Amino acid sequence: MRHVLFVAFKLLFERKRQTIISIIGVSIGVCAYIVMSSLMFGFQKFFIQQVIDIEPHIKVKPKESTNQNPHKELILGYKSEDKDKIMGWQDLIENFSKHEEIKGAAPHLLARGILKQGIKEKPVSIVGIDPAREAQASVIERFLRYKNLRELESNRLGVIPGILVAKSLGVNKKGETLLLVLPDGQTLDTKVVDFFDSGITNLDEVRVYIHIKTLQGILNKHGQANEIVFKIKDVNRAERLARELQQRTTYEVESWQKAYKNFLSIFKIQNTITFMIVFAILVVSSFGIFNIIMMTVLEKKRDTAILMALGFTPRDIMLTFLLKGLFIGALGSMIGVILGYGMQEYLETIRLDVEGLIRSKGFVLDRSIAHYIYGIVFSFFFSLIASIYPAYRASSLNPVDIFRSQ
Amino acid sequence: MRILTLTGIKKKIGSEEILKGIDLTINRGEFVAILGASGSGKSSLLYIAGLLDAPSEGEVHLLEQKVDFSKKSKLSYLRNKHLGFVFQFHFLLPEFTLLENVMLPALKSNKDQKEIKERALQLIEFLGLKEKINRRVYQLSGGEMQRTAIARALINNPELLLADEPTGSLDSKNTQRVMEIFKKVNELGTTILMVTHELELTRHTTRIIEVKDGLIIRQTPN
Ligand SMILES: Nc1ncnc2c1ncn2[C@@H]1O[C@H](COP(=O)(O)OP(=O)(O)OP(=O)(O)O)[C@@H](O)[C@H]1O
Ligand SMILES: [Mg+2]
Helix, strand or coil, rough: HHHHHHHHHHHHHCHHHHHHHHHHHHHHHHHHHHHHHHHHHHHHHHHHHHHHHHHEEEEEEEECCCCCCCHHHHHCCCCCHHHHHCCCCCHHHHHHCCCCCCCEEEEEEEEEEEEEEEEEEEEEEEEECHHHHHHHHHHHHHHCCCCCCCCHHCCCCCEEEEHHHHHHHCCCCCCEEEEEEEECCCCCEEEEECCCHHHHHHHHHHHHEEHHHHHHHHHHCCCCCCCEEEEEEEHHHHHHHHHHHCCCCCEEEEEEEHEEEEHHHHHHHHHHHHHHHHHHHHHHHHHHHHHHHHHHHHHHHHHHHHHHHCCCCCCHHHHHHHHHHHHHHHHHHHHHHHHHHHHHHHHCCCCCCEEEEEEEEECCCCCCCCHHHHHHHHHHHHHHHHHHHHHHHHHCCCCCHHHHHC | CCEEEEEEEEEEEEEEEEEEEEEEEEEECCEEEEEECCCCCCCHHHHHHHCCCCCEEEECCCCCCCCCCCHHHHHHHHHHEEEEEECCCCCCCCCCHHHHHHHHHHHCCCCCCHHHHHHHHHHHCCCCHHHHHCCCCCCCCHHHHHHHHHHHHHHHCEEEEEEEECCCCCCCCHHHHHHHHHHHHCCCCCEEEEECCHHHHHHHHCEEEEEEEEEEEEEECC
């Protein structure tokens, strides 16, 4: 091995400029991988974490009546609003809560409506909650600006609008009044007691919380709920648990993964794209490595023949050239890791308003060590692949052919 | 002891037969010259004797062991341990210093690096290159390069030193010097097989084998 290292070490310094360019190529690949995946996963993890905290892990809701025969209602004789409520929700909560994986439950009454402030108005989805029970099923209080969930209890006309709802209505202070208009034309003068700011745009721009009793009263749905939400022990098991619980009820049981499946599949696409971009960068830098090793092999034919005459085995020769590729991979990934780390540090200092699926005051990074490890592993893998063929070519050279041609 | 035995060696390249049945035995301590005109097959014979090329027909025995030409890494091992090469061109590695070039073949063994360096320095001194050990190859004269190549060929104490026109690119003064070195090395116990087309260079050899058109036409003990 000593003789191989001895020669391989000198080969490293052959074709310096191209070697440096290849090293830079690998560094860029590794750095891009680290930065892009930490951005991507950072954003996705943030999104999912917020969703898990705000949204129910599992919810029970009436089946969506898509292709129901309108005459059925007439014949069977139940009223249309029956489709929009959960009969015996108290029993359902009691029943489900016996399951060891359920940590807490709360009833919701959902309705559509419009919030008005002067001439400004905004369609909203109203969530009627029981503040005392809600805390057992979600952690919305964490996302309230003044942590004032309890005030809904004492002030039955209090509302908590999403921060973007409030913004579009020009409301930014506690205590301002808003007019709530319901689909049947009824109105209610409400008072803002807090603001809801989850960072997830599609929630913050439509949601309004109100006390469930208030909503039940105004809609004349006393004691009713049309959504039951559950918190569970292991959020990753939500989908399985939902399917299990589905056996116990005719209402629809839905996991958070299912409710957010559109987002989750967008994430998958995002990850695939990221991966493909980095893959392309690494492939390009592999061509660089391939090129330079191939060139070294061709230039060093005579030296290779001499080494063989001196007793280097084909395997020794192969290793000698592979080591050059691996060295480029190693140095490239080392520099890439340093660059990637630096970029992450820099991105974290940037303050800007990110507006999109989520809103934040800067980039949300997932600075997991795994991204570094994957980056290094990939670049080593590609460097190795790129050097195998040239190294093999060198090792299968016939020294006599070279000596004769001198 | 027979160092090398060639029996019925034939070599075909394409349809052309360049060695047509060579039988040759080299005993320990000999200094054998292969003499022949250009194109007679001398180099081809040396490549086979040096286990660099496989014969199309015939057998090679090195140290009375039959050589299996299909086992490449075994051939490399045998070359490294028992054979030393000097070619017409020095064939030194340009990236290395004189000392490093000389040490290189010994690094494959598991000898101590210090021991290797000591032996290399002794050889270098013996060949009169002591002042140049840290020079790179391109900073040496032709004669110095060739003497470095000889030191490299001797570093592993080879049983057989193979030389193909070792003075082919040297002037008469350096030629003489190299031949004197060969003579001294031979007297110190190393067996030598040297290829040349100059009769004059066979002066110090113990045996001359004349080759023509791929056949041995005459052998004369010197
Ligand atoms: N690759 C090859 N293909 C075909 N013929 C070859 C090849 N290499 C060598 N020959 C032929 O083989 C014969 C012997 O060549 P070899 O190199 O052994 O001769 P040589 O005696 O060493 O000559 P020189 O003194 O010029 O070095 C020559 O006729 C040469 O033309
Ligand atoms: Mg020749």
